[in-house]
Amino acid sequence: xxxxxxxxxxLAIPPKGYGGIEAVLDGxxxxxxxHGIEIELFTVGTTKLPGVKIHSLYRTEQYHHIHKPMYESLxxxxxxxxxxxxxxxxxxxxxxxxxxxxxxxxxxxxxxTYDKLIPPVVHTIHGPPFSDQQMLDQDLPDNRPFWExxxxxxxxxxxxxxxxxxxxxxxxxxxxxxxxxxxxxxxxNNFIFKSKKSDYFFTLARFxxxxxxxxxxxxxxQIGAKLKxxxxxxxxxxxxxxxxxxxxxxxxxxxxxxxxxxSDYILPYTIKNSFIQFLGNVSGKxxxxxxxxxxxxxxxxxxxxxxxxAVIEALASGTPVVAMSRGAMPEIITHGVNGxxxxxxxxxxxxxxxxxxxxxxxxxxxxxxxxxxxxxxxxYIERYKEAMRRSG
Numbered sequence: 001x002x003x004x005x006x007x008x009x010x011l012a013i014p015p016k017g018y019g020g021i022e023a024v025l026d027g028x029x030x031x032x033x034x035h036g037i038e039i040e041l042f043t044v045g046t047t048k049l050p051g052v053k054i055h056s057l058y059r060t061e062q063y064h065h066i067h068k069p070m071y072e073s074l075x076x077x078x079x080x081x082x083x084x085x086x087x088x089x090x091x092x093x094x095x096x097x098x099x100x101x102x103x104x105x106x107x108x109x110x111x112x113t114y115d116k117l118i119p120p121v122v123h124t125i126h127g128p129p130f131s132d133q134q135m136l137d138q139d140l141p142d143n144r145p146f147w148e149x150x151x152x153x154x155x156x157x158x159x160x161x162x163x164x165x166x167x168x169x170x171x172x173x174x175x176x177x178x179x180x181x182x183x184x185x186x187x188x189n190n191f192i193f194k195s196k197k198s199d200y201f202f203t204l205a206r207f208x209x210x211x212x213x214x215x216x217x218x219x220x221x222q223i224g225a226k227l228k229x230x231x232x233x234x235x236x237x238x239x240x241x242x243x244x245x246x247x248x249x250x251x252x253x254x255x256x257x258x259x260x261x262x263s264d265y266i267l268p269y270t271i272k273n274s275f276i277q278f279l280g281n282v283s284g285k286x287x288x289x290x291x292x293x294x295x296x297x298x299x300x301x302x303x304x305x306x307x308x309x310a311v312i313e314a315l316a317s318g319t320p321v322v323a324m325s326r327g328a329m330p331e332i333i334t335h336g337v338n339g340x341x342x343x344x345x346x347x348x349x350x351x352x353x354x355x356x357x358x359x360x361x362x363x364x365x366x367x368x369x370x371x372x373x374x375x376x377x378x379x380y381i382e383r384y385k386e387a388m389r390r391s392g
Contacts, residue, residue, distance in 0.1 A: 007043040009080035010063040017283035031377025042084040057083040099123045113156035120156040120391040127306035156391045163328035166306040185376035191316040192292040200226035202294035204310040215300035217269035234259040237281035292317035296355040299323035316367040318360030
């Protein structure tokens with residue numbers, strides 16, 4: 001089987017720090033290769049994966065453009081997808097396309113599959129969730145009309161969700177084109193397992209109100225617990241740069257909601273409490289060490305999280321997770337076995353003080369059984385075969 005994998009054009013694979021989709025693709029490609037699948041990857045030129053043929057329109061990562069206005073950032077994604085589509089059509093010998101580009105990918109490839117000069121398409125919906133009332137109340141645009149307008153898709157285009165929770169609210173128009181869920185995964189060999197933990201909690205996510213890091217900071221302040229917080233703030237990666245932008249009243253970053261979230265809701269805790277620390281974006285061995293030594297990963301999300309790569313990265317390291325019971329968390333965390341699921345801040349605080357009850361070995365086993373790269377690769381191979389079978 002020869003598969004054209006179309007990654008987003010924003011980050012290299014594997015990512016150096018933050019990069020959920022890219023981390024998933026790293027594990028998936030490794031797993032597919034082990035099962036004899038021939039992969040050709042459409043990504044940026046700085047991607048280096050042994051034994052994988054790389055096709056690139058852009059030589060370098062385009063992430064520094066991702067938060068710019070649509071009329072500046074959209075042409076990058078559109079050109080990347082058109083480049084891939086042109087190559088695949090001219091080549092004529094791929095068996096399946098696996099796309100990972102939100103919204104524009106389904107739109108372009110959904111129409112392109114009517115032309116049988118390209119192979120069937122499987123598109124992974126990584127998020128965001130389908131719009132609900134909470135999102136609309138936050139004045140977020142309603143994304144449901146987009147999916148509803150995809151009705152009448154060809155029988156050569158299919159979608160896969162990354163959790164059952166994500167797909168439960170999918171519009172009816174998608175149901176006939178939806179294949180069973182495939183969970184995101186990691187290569188457990190890339191994570192350090194430790195059974196003995198240090199005395200600090202850890203958060204790992206881009207800073208956003210949805211991720212709820214302010215809850216972690218507040219609760220750690222209340223109990224006097226050490227907290228190390230890693231992630232980007234509106235694309236800012238380093239504590240030094242963030243400090244400069246926070247100190248600058250004219251900083252252009254003040255227009256970014258994630259920057260204001262950090263400045264208004266996180267910064268006061270880091271100023272008052274030396275035991276609450278912002279680390280910036282972390283990657284490689286440093287990231288592995290921080291995760292594996294943490295007494296628990298705190299995941300106090302305030303939205304219907306489609307998956308949560310940081311959660312399985314922590315579990316792969318033997319680190320339990322305390323999370324709000326929203327989105328895909330009940331599909332990943334077995335309460336009292338590899339972590340705890342809270343419904344309120346009070347419950348969350350209680351479970352933070354019970355993390356020693358969790359066996360690190362059980363955390364690791366939960367990933368090996370359900371969220372390993374091999375499990376994900378085998379599941380996608382089945383989805384590819386099903387899409388090809390249905391396409392005739």
